Amino acid sequence: MGGKVEKQSETKVFGGWNRRYKHDSSVLGCSMTFTVYFPSGSNSKLPVLYYLSGLTCNDENVIQKSGCQRAAAQHGIAFVAPDTSPRGLSIEGEDESWDFGSGAGFYLNATQDKWKQYRMYDYITKELPEVLGQFDELDTSNAAITGHSMGGHGALVIGLRNPEQYKSISAFAPICHPVQVPWGEKAFGNYLGSNKEEWKQYDATKLAKSYKGPQRDILIDQGSKDNFLQNQLQPEHFEKAAAGNQALQCTLRMQEGYDHSYFFMASFMDDHIAHAAKHLK
Amino acid sequence: MGGKVEKQSETKVFGGWNRRYKHDSSVLGCSMTFTVYFPSGSNSKLPVLYYLSGLTCNDENVIQKSGCQRAAAQHGIAFVAPDTSPRGLSIEGEDESWDFGSGAGFYLNATQDKWKQYRMYDYITKELPEVLGQFDELDTSNAAITGHSMGGHGALVIGLRNPEQYKSISAFAPICHPVQVPWGEKAFGNYLGSNKEEWKQYDATKLAKSYKGPQRDILIDQGSKDNFLQNQLQPEHFEKAAAGNQALQCTLRMQEGYDHSYFFMASFMDDHIAHAAKHLK
Numbered sequence: 001m002g003g004k005v006e007k008q009s010e011t012k013v014f015g016g017w018n019r020r021y022k023h024d025s026s027v028l029g030c031s032m033t034f035t036v037y038f039p040s041g042s043n044s045k046l047p048v049l050y051y052l053s054g055l056t057c058n059d060e061n062v063i064q065k066s067g068c069q070r071a072a073a074q075h076g077i078a079f080v081a082p083d084t085s086p087r088g089l090s091i092e093g094e095d096e097s098w099d100f101g102s103g104a105g106f107y108l109n110a111t112q113d114k115w116k117q118y119r120m121y122d123y124i125t126k127e128l129p130e131v132l133g134q135f136d137e138l139d140t141s142n143a144a145i146t147g148h149s150m151g152g153h154g155a156l157v158i159g160l161r162n163p164e165q166y167k168s169i170s171a172f173a174p175i176c177h178p179v180q181v182p183w184g185e186k187a188f189g190n191y192l193g194s195n196k197e198e199w200k201q202y203d204a205t206k207l208a209k210s211y212k213g214p215q216r217d218i219l220i221d222q223g224s225k226d227n228f229l230q231n232q233l234q235p236e237h238f239e240k241a242a243a244g245n246q247a248l249q250c251t252l253r254m255q256e257g258y259d260h261s262y263f264f265m266a267s268f269m270d271d272h273i274a275h276a277a278k279h280l281k
Numbered sequence: 282m283g284g285k286v287e288k289q290s291e292t293k294v295f296g297g298w299n300r301r302y303k304h305d306s307s308v309l310g311c312s313m314t315f316t317v318y319f320p321s322g323s324n325s326k327l328p329v330l331y332y333l334s335g336l337t338c339n340d341e342n343v344i345q346k347s348g349c350q351r352a353a354a355q356h357g358i359a360f361v362a363p364d365t366s367p368r369g370l371s372i373e374g375e376d377e378s379w380d381f382g383s384g385a386g387f388y389l390n391a392t393q394d395k396w397k398q399y400r401m402y403d404y405i406t407k408e409l410p411e412v413l414g415q416f417d418e419l420d421t422s423n424a425a426i427t428g429h430s431m432g433g434h435g436a437l438v439i440g441l442r443n444p445e446q447y448k449s450i451s452a453f454a455p456i457c458h459p460v461q462v463p464w465g466e467k468a469f470g471n472y473l474g475s476n477k478e479e480w481k482q483y484d485a486t487k488l489a490k491s492y493k494g495p496q497r498d499i500l501i502d503q504g505s506k507d508n509f510l511q512n513q514l515q516p517e518h519f520e521k522a523a524a525g526n527q528a529l530q531c532t533l534r535m536q537e538g539y540d541h542s543y544f545f546m547a548s549f550m551d552d553h554i555a556h557a558a559k560h561l562k
Contacts, residue, residue: 012506013544067348067547225293263294266348 005131008033014069016040020059027127028086029117034128035059037069037079038137045139046078047280048132049273050166052124052147052154055183056103058083062148065262071273077280078138079273082128084150089117099183100190106178107154108202110191118191121202124154125162144168144276148265149228153178156204156218156238163213168279170219170272172265173226176238177205183232208241208248217249218242219275221268223258286412289314295350297321301340308408309367310398315409316340318350318360319418326420327359328561329413330554331447333405333428333435336464337384339364343429346543352554358561359419360554363409365431370398380464381471387459388435389483391472399472402483405435406443425449425557429546430509434459437485437499437519444494449560451500451553453546454507457519458486464513489522489529498530499523500556502549504539 003024010019016039025032039046049072051062059081062068072079085105091114094101105120129140145166147155152174159169178184179199188199200206222235229235235252242250258264284305291300297320306313320327330353332343340362343349353360366386372395375382386401410421426447428436433455440450459465460480469480481487503516510516516533523531539545 011540011542011544012504012538012548014548018544064346064543067351069544069547070348223293257293259292261292262345263292263299263350266350267293267295 003131005134013037014039014073016069016073018063018069023131025086025123025127027119027123030086030088032083032087032123033059034080034082035063036081036132036135037063037072039073039076039078042076045142046076046137047142047144048078048080048138048140049276050080050082050124050143050145050155052107052145052151052158053081053084054147054149054151055084056098058103061262062265066266066269068269068273071270075273075277077273077277080128080132082124085120086117091115091117100186104150104187106150106187106191106202107158108188108191111198112191112193115191120154121158125158125165129165142167142281144280146170146172146272146276147174148172149233149260150175150183152220153204157202157207159216160204160207160211160213161201163216168276169216170275172268172272173222173228173233173260174204174220174235174238175233177203177234179203179206181232181234205237205241208238208245208250211245211247213247215247215249217279218251219272220250220252221264221271222252222254223260223264224254224256225258226260226264228260284412286415294318295320295354297350297354299344299350304412306367306404306408308400308404311367311369313364313368313404314340315361315363316344317362317413317416318344318353320354320357320359323357326423327357327418328423328425329359329361329419329421330557331361331363331405331424331426331436333388333426333432333439334362334365335428335430335432336365337379339384342543343546347547347550349550349554352551356554356558358554358558361409361413363405366401367398372396372398381467385431385468387431387468387472387483388439389469389472392479393472393474396472401435402439406439406446410446423448423562425561427451427453427553427557428455429453430514430541431456431464433501434485438483438488440497441485441488441492441494442482444497449557450497451556453549453553454503454509454514454541455485455501455516455519456514457516458484460484460487462513462515486518486522489519489526489531492526492528494528496528496530498560499532500553501531501533502545502552503533503535504541504545505535505537506539507541507545509541
């Protein structure tokens with residue numbers, strides 16, 4: 001699984017290297033691209049922080065706009081930025097919406113026949129770690145997860161469902177209760193079908209209620225002027241669900257005046273990398 | 282001069298605000314866009330750091346990719362990012378080259394009739410400061426200048442020719458001796474005509490030889506793996522010229538392994554903002 005990895009480019013930044021790779025994904029049935037930032041100067045294997053991006057993005061946005069490399073270098077953490085969906089599968093309608101299909105995989109395994117190759121949950125949790133296992137510099141058993149918006153949803157869901165695999169969880173402006181908001185209803189309805197019972201396994205608020213794993217201290221930053229806050233993101237539901245679960249502690253920071261952009265995320269990226277560093281070996 | 286300024290957008294980042302403005306430039310005869318990052322928390326007027334961008338860029342690249350806001354906030358400096366040329370003048374051939382015309386104003390005043398509206402030198406040194414004078418938050422008499430590549434050329438030339446106006450000069454991978462490299466020959470030949478005597482006033486190396494102003498301590502960072510280093514940038518000429526002038530001190534740092542990209546620039550942006558801060562009140 002995972003296939004041979006080909007390096008597409010490398011660029012030095014903050015003393016380490018952005019390296020962009022391509023590989024043939026057997027899970028998704030297409031070629032996939034991802035970027036890893038490798039800090040330099042460490043003699044031991046690097047812990048890994050997965051960063052899941054939001055709607056319309058690929059691996060490049062966070063690498064170019066967040067300044068993540070500075071804190072990753074400081075803490076000696078490899079920063080892994082995957083793409084947000086399969087690409088080029090020639091499914092009818094795949095490229096028609098900015099919030100569904102290409103660039104909008106929602107980090108789930110689709111069950112509806114038309115979209116059955118959309119298996120970003122398995123790609124992120126199984127295939128990508130296996131691919132990264134080919135790199136001698138990385139210790140994929142020592143991993144954390146974060147993400148932005150749709151990727152924040154992905155980080156919360158994947159982190160809560162796989163606590164043995166991710167030692168730390170955080171999110172920037174995550175979609176916290178997708179089963180009841182327009183983005184989630186559109187994506188889950190099309191990828192998973194009309195049976196809403198199937199949707200719950202990908203809803204961070206539902207998962208926070210039922211979570212039974214080891215203690216997790218989850219950091220969420222949210223801009224108060226984010227246009228999507230009330231209709232799509234709804235962090236208050238996640239916060240309340242986590243407050244009712246003794247195994248979870250959620251620190252939801254409402255950041256006054258910030259919007260949904262990479263400027264918001266860049267402003268708090270250091271805190272999220274420090275949060276991951278605290279829980280990694 | 283400068284006209285009414287209209288705010289196009291504002292976004293909170295690192296506690297302050299990116300604000301993007303449009304105004305009708307009387308110097309250039311077109312509408313121009315620029316962005317100012319205003320750090321928050323200062324009770325006195327903010328010093329100003331002008332950042333001149335390179336070929337093909339507008340004001341947005343450095344604002345989105347360099348992480349300049351972090352250090353600008355830390356030092357309480359307003360970071361000003363202008364565009365790199367006039368826009369939309371409907372001059373034949375204006376949009377045909379990536380290294381000439383739109384996005385490539387070279388921070389000079391063109392003398393050839395066809396390009397006579399290309400007067401970025403006057404725009405940056407006269408009109409833009411006057412426009413910024415409308416902002417109560419800014420002290421434009423307390424200013425520094427920096428830039429990247431073509432903008433590094435602009436920063437060196439403008440800083441050396443106007444020491445009363447800019448208290449500090451630095452540059453990232455500047456075009457140091459444009460009169461003898463392909464980018465400079467193409468631009469200067471077309472904008473200034475064939476008399477090479479006219480070119481010298483826009484050549485940082487020539488200016489470093491003849492500079493007679495107050496002491497200037499100039500910081501230059503240059504990536505050792507920059508593809509343009511030998512054919513276009515040639516910082517060794519500027520370094521040598523500055524070494525022969527007692528009024529100048531040039532610290533040229535050859536940064537091993539870095540290229541010409543925003544990743545290089547982001548890696549050293551903090552040092553350049555700190556350099557400006559050291560010389561501003």
